[in-house]
Amino acid sequence: MKETCLVHTKVFQSALRGKKLKATPGRLAILDIFAHCNKPLSIKELKKMAGSAGPDIATLYRNAESLTAEGMLVKVNLGEKNSAYELASRKHHHHLICKTCGQVADVTISASPGLNQQALKAAKDFAAVSGHSLEFFGFCKKCVKK
Amino acid sequence: MKETCLVHTKVFQSALRGKKLKATPGRLAILDIFAHCNKPLSIKELKKMAGSAGPDIATLYRNAESLTAEGMLVKVNLGEKNSAYELASRKHHHHLICKTCGQVADVTISASPGLNQQALKAAKDFAAVSGHSLEFFGFCKKCVKK
DNA sequence: GCTTATTTGCAAATAATTCGCATTTAGTAT
DNA sequence: ATACTAAATGCGAATTATTTGCAAATAAGC
Numbered sequence: 001m002k003e004t005c006l007v008h009t010k011v012f013q014s015a016l017r018g019k020k021l022k023a024t025p026g027r028l029a030i031l032d033i034f035a036h037c038n039k040p041l042s043i044k045e046l047k048k049m050a051g052s053a054g055p056d057i058a059t060l061y062r063n064a065e066s067l068t069a070e071g072m073l074v075k076v077n078l079g080e081k082n083s084a085y086e087l088a089s090r091k092h093h094h095h096l097i098c099k100t101c102g103q104v105a106d107v108t109i110s111a112s113p114g115l116n117q118q119a120l121k122a123a124k125d126f127a128a129v130s131g132h133s134l135e136f137f138g139f140c141k142k143c144v145k146k
Numbered sequence: 147m148k149e150t151c152l153v154h155t156k157v158f159q160s161a162l163r164g165k166k167l168k169a170t171p172g173r174l175a176i177l178d179i180f181a182h183c184n185k186p187l188s189i190k191e192l193k194k195m196a197g198s199a200g201p202d203i204a205t206l207y208r209n210a211e212s213l214t215a216e217g218m219l220v221k222v223n224l225g226e227k228n229s230a231y232e233l234a235s236r237k238h239h240h241h242l243i244c245k246t247c248g249q250v251a252d253v254t255i256s257a258s259p260g261l262n263q264q265a266l267k268a269a270k271d272f273a274a275v276s277g278h279s280l281e282f283f284g285f286c287k288k289c290v291k292k
Numbered sequence: 293g294c295t296t297a298t299t300t301g302c303a304a305a306t307a308a309t310t311c312g313c314a315t316t317t318a319g320t321a322t
Numbered sequence: 323a324t325a326c327t328a329a330a331t332g333c334g335a336a337t338t339a340t341t342t343g344c345a346a347a348t349a350a351g352c
Contacts, residue, residue: 022329022330025330055331056331056332058309063330077225081340103271107264107268111264116282118253119255122254123253130283130285133223134279138262142271170298172299201301202300202301204303227309
């Protein structure tokens with residue numbers, strides 16, 4: 001198995017038990033990967049990082065979904081066909097994605113919290129706005145030199 | 147064939163010729179559908195609306211891509227596995243999607259234009275921000291009554 | 293009308309995601 | 323610690339989404 005961090009593992013175990021989820025190797029593997037990698041990862045990338053001894057890809061799909069349902073992961077939309085995830089425990093932020101190389105940077109937008117109310121006000125058929133997805137696209141300094 | 151609008155068709159034909167795209171039935175079918183339906187549509191939905199006499203699904207994929215590359219369509223991310231498109235000629239706006247029934251409402255965010263600069267300032271490795279995707283999630287009035 | 297580069301339909305190939313089911317296992321009660 | 327039960331896992335097969343190859347059709351320009 002990969003070099004998992006015991007401290008993280010303990011924390012994740014309690015967190016999982018606090019929800020209605022069992023602390024299984026499949027879930028701990030996912031959470032451990034994210035604890036060491038602060039960027040959105042697709043299922044395929046998770047599979048690669050977990051290695052051949054890691055959970056089956058079907059298990060990764062199922063756990064990404066259950067962890068998201070319980071609020072431990074958030075689904076991130078990077079404009080790719082396959083969706084990515086990251087740890088929900090991180091503070092609210094958005095992403096800036098390089099259209100050439102795919103590099104992802106975190107960005108914090110000060111106005112972000114107020115956007116939901118603004119959206120609700122603008123849509124008369126809606127009763128509530130619970131969240132948003134805000135992703136930026138552009139070019140990183142490396143790729144713009146072309 | 148569906149009741150296409152001659153006026154629209156003329157406009158789209160010129161628009162296509164203005165780009166480097168031929169005004170083919172496949173492309174006109176897509177543009178005509180969007181001219182009558184102001185909401186994001188997936189390829190599957192386009193196929194259904196085009197009907198059995200409409201373009202093959204492979205053609206829809208190829209044309210959605212070429213029209214997007216030429217700036218006549220924009221790809222919209224509604225949090226679904228399959229991506230959707232809408233006419234680029236419409237003024238800049240965002241979407242609010244009901245998490246229960248999938249209904250989509252357009253919303254305009256006043257601060258929206260300034261967000262790109264804010265993102266660029268926050269990401270030191272990036273040289274330019276060319277656009278963003280901002281989608282809201284919530285519950286429509288019909289679905290919240292449960 | 294003739295020519296040519298594009299586009300199209302169709303079928304087959306990939307890729308992404310989900311499902312069924314027998315087996316294993318985490319959490320709990322004994 | 324042992325037994326029990328619902329939940330989780332692996333594996334393969336089934337779906338679903340998207341892309342590709344290629345021969346036939348056709349839009350645009352001459």
